[in-house]
Amino acid sequence: MHTAVADAATGVTLALREGGPYAVSRVLRPEDPLTPAAVRVLGADTLVPYTLGHGPAGDDGPLVRQALAAYPPTAGSAVSAWSHHGLAQAARTLLPGPWPAGGEPDTDWTARETWPRLSHQVSQLASLATPGLAPALEARLAERTVDLSRGFVRAVRRRDWLQAAGVGRWLARLPGVPDSLGLDAGLVFVAHWGAADPRVVLQVEAARRLFGTGR
Numbered sequence: 001m002h003t004a005v006a007d008a009a010t011g012v013t014l015a016l017r018e019g020g021p022y023a024v025s026r027v028l029r030p031e032d033p034l035t036p037a038a039v040r041v042l043g044a045d046t047l048v049p050y051t052l053g054h055g056p057a058g059d060d061g062p063l064v065r066q067a068l069a070a071y072p073p074t075a076g077s078a079v080s081a082w083s084h085h086g087l088a089q090a091a092r093t094l095l096p097g098p099w100p101a102g103g104e105p106d107t108d109w110t111a112r113e114t115w116p117r118l119s120h121q122v123s124q125l126a127s128l129a130t131p132g133l134a135p136a137l138e139a140r141l142a143e144r145t146v147d148l149s150r151g152f153v154r155a156v157r158r159r160d161w162l163q164a165a166g167v168g169r170w171l172a173r174l175p176g177v178p179d180s181l182g183l184d185a186g187l188v189f190v191a192h193w194g195a196a197d198p199r200v201v202l203q204v205e206a207a208r209r210l211f212g213t214g215r
Contacts, residue, residue: 004028004032004034004035004037004038005038005041005042005198005199006198006199007027007028007038007198008024008027008028008038008039008041008042008046009042009045009198009199009201009202010027010198010201010202011024011026011027011028012027012042012045012046012048012049012202013198013201013202013205015049016048016049016052016202016205016206016209017205017209019052019053022049022050023059023060024039024046024047024059024060024063024064025059025060025063026059028063030062030063035063035066035067036063036066036067036070036071037067037070037071039063039064039066039067039087040067040068040070040071040083040084040087042127042199042202043083043084043086043087043090043127043128044083044086044087044089044090044127044128044130044133045126045127045202045206046060046064046087046090047060047064047087047090047091047094047095048090048127048130048206048210050094050095051094051130051131051210052209052210060095061091061095061096064087064091064095065091067087068084068087068088068091071084072084073085073105078105078106078109078121079121079124079125081105081106082105082125082128082134082137083124083125083127083128085102085104085105085134086125086127086128086133086134087127088102089102089133089134090130090133093132093133104134104135104136104137107136107137107139107140109121110137110140110141110143110144111140111143111144115144115147115148115150115151116151116154118144118147118148118151119147119148119150119151119152119154119155119163119167120151120163122141122148122151122166122167122170123151123155123162123163123164123165123166123167123170124166125137125166125170126165126166126167126169126170126203126206129169129170129172129173129206129207129210130206130210131173131210138173138174141170141174142174142175142176145171145174145175145176145177146176146178148167148170148171148174149171149177149178149181151163151167152164152167152168152171152181152183152186153181155167156186156189156190159193161190161193161194161197161200162194162197162199162200162203164186164190164194165187165190165191165194165199165200165203165204165207166203168183168186168187168190168203168204168207168213169203169204169206169207169211171183171213172187172207172210172211172212172213173210173211183213184213187204187207187208187213188204190204191204
């Protein structure tokens with residue numbers, strides 16, 4: 001599983017950096033039984049190169065449908081509900097259809113969580129920090145930008161590079177980030193020390209390509 005996720009993350013990162021044709025089915029083997037799980041783990045990021053016009057997208061529909069069907073949301077888990085929704089919404093927006101319509105999950109949990117817990121959960125939903133993908137969630141997180149900034153600093157100090165990269169990507173999307181945070185330099189630092197994890201590299205590259213942060 002870890003290898004499949006790493007391969008998928010590396011393929012997405014290269015597509016973001018280099019442009020040109022991209023397809024999940026060219027990065028992961030459709031016949032590999034771990035491929036649906038890898039797609040589900042990366043979520044909407046498996047399709048994020050298409051937001052920058054790196055097509056074609058025609059071959060990915062069956063893989064995404066398989067991942068969504070094989071790994072439905074876990075009952076009671078806001079992270080699972082939102083990650084599933086994000087992948088489905090990205091497919092509806094970026095892949096040939098038809099795809100069933102779906103509403104956004106509940107956002108009330110974003111107001112209840114302590115800032116360390118919120119930062120942890122938000123980092124797991126970094127793939128939704130993509131223009132137009134999760135507007136309701138984005139609006140609620142914009143109310144807690146300062147808390148997420150604290151979470152970013154905490155993750156860096158703890159050398160939790162994956163959490164730092166995920167929270168940092170969200171902060172690159174959200175308004176009102178304190179200048180004193182030094183987000184650009186912080187993401188460069190995270191990318192350097194977390195370079196061994198392809199998922200960290202993907203999150204920082206997405207922040208750069210989508211929002212111009214972390215260069």
